[in-house]
Amino acid sequence: MKSHFTFTKEQRNGIFLLILLIILFQCAYFFIDFSSKDIVVNQKALTKFTNEIDSLKQIEIESRKPKIFPFNPNYITDYKGATLGMSNEEIDRLLAFRKQGKWINSTQQFQQVTKVSDSLLKTISPYFKFPEWVTNPSPKSKTNYKYSNTPKTFSQKKDLNKATAKQLQRINGIGEVLSERIVKFRNKFVGGFIADVQLLDVYGLTPEVIERITNEFTVKTPRQIEKINLNTATVEQLVTIQHIDYEVAHNIVEQRILREGYKSLDELLKVKDFPVNKIEIIKLYLSLY
Template sequence: MNKLKSHFTFTKQQRNGIFLLVLLIVIVQVSYVFIDLPSETVSFNEDVYDTYTKEIDSLRQVEIAMRQPKLFPFNPNYITDYKGAALGMSNEEIDRLLVFRKQDQWINSAKQFQEITKVSDSLLGAISPYFKFPDWVTNPRARNIINESYGNKSKTYAQKLDLNLATVQQLQKVNGVGEVLSDRIVKFRNKFVGGFIADVQLEDVYGLSPEVIERITNHFTVKTPRKVEKINLNSATVTQLVTVQHIDYDLASEIIEMRTLRDGFQSLDELKKVKDFPVNKLEIIKLYLSLEN
């Protein structure tokens, strides 16, 4: 009991210390409640603030504008489902255009585009400045010359012009081949010394649809084919096969593996069974291959 009592027994000095501590706590609490300390004033210029806000908003608008997809000139006759959706066309409007084009008909003006697709005036106003039609559409005189020169009827072999000698101007006379496509055909042909091997190589020219290729071959054909030393498919190495267009190292390895399993190929068409073989390019690949046992 004496031990317990000793913990609560304070000397006079200790009691004075406790009293001063309590007094200080009370003084601090009273000061916090009743004394109004001066606050630091912050100057605010509303005009400067508005100026900064406008600058930030303008920079934000520039950033948003830069993120928007940019439109480049295009021929509306070749609008796909994806392209039409990106332009803001509805599915019905795109379908009307595709049905019209399947009839082998062509849109030759912004007004006709609206008549066929039924797009709104606002959408037409937004996208029509980017419409780019071939020269024979925008230049009536050139159109008359073209119509007189090349019709839609296919010519005989003797009447056709040599595709390896055709000029840009001659190619532009074909319906659907404008300045860009004709220039692209000639540049692609000239990448090879001697030009095209066969008409089928037109399929490798970017932007040529099957319909346009058909029109071209109605009036042009390869009469002076480039000479090619064909590779024997049943003895070719990987190094030899990769020199063929559309065959890379992986595909060459797959071809040789298939050849080993089949104990040689009996037909070039058997290449279709090779894993990841580009079937749509088979006719072009055939131009470089032979088959010998």
């Protein structure tokens, strides 16, 4: 072992010189800046690259924004109104107006009812889609419509399930588009309508026009259906009914358990998120026994 650690004078001088050089190089590495101070930047290329990055960022931001499709402002819900940027007060004014059976037929009327700001109206109004009979009303016919003050009896009225589009067009306010829409909606069901109240589901029919229709027509040959027992129905059975989705069906079942059964179909009005304005249509499919 001694031979490995015994050095001559020349060897010791060499080792000392090597250590000294290592220390000098280390100091030079830490304390001397070898980087070039003259960095040449192609400003034109850098600007072009920066603009491309900003453009891609903007495209990505736009793609992540929720898309708005054309809609009828008469059917704005709480959720829809919130996504559009409306305040709770503005939404409540609209819903209160609609509960009176009134309809909004123009952008100006929408602002008058809801009192939304000009900036918000400018943003959302391009997506408003009113019924064709509002935006493109047909010229008034010269025919004088005469209505008797005496309501017709059931036997005097025509069967709504057998009425043709031409017959429906004799009603004031029913043109070619609406008459075809009524017939098409009726024919979706094998056997037609169950009751007159289903006219409420036909898009574009106002309460006034529906009243005129039912003065001349009524369902005389209703579609035969098997009613669902509300007090024993499962969620899967309830969702087969128009206007009831899975969330509402679950709420109906939960409320039934809390109440230990429903005593009246009108008790559905107290179910969370229940479509109150469709209660009469939903009742057509339900029974308590």
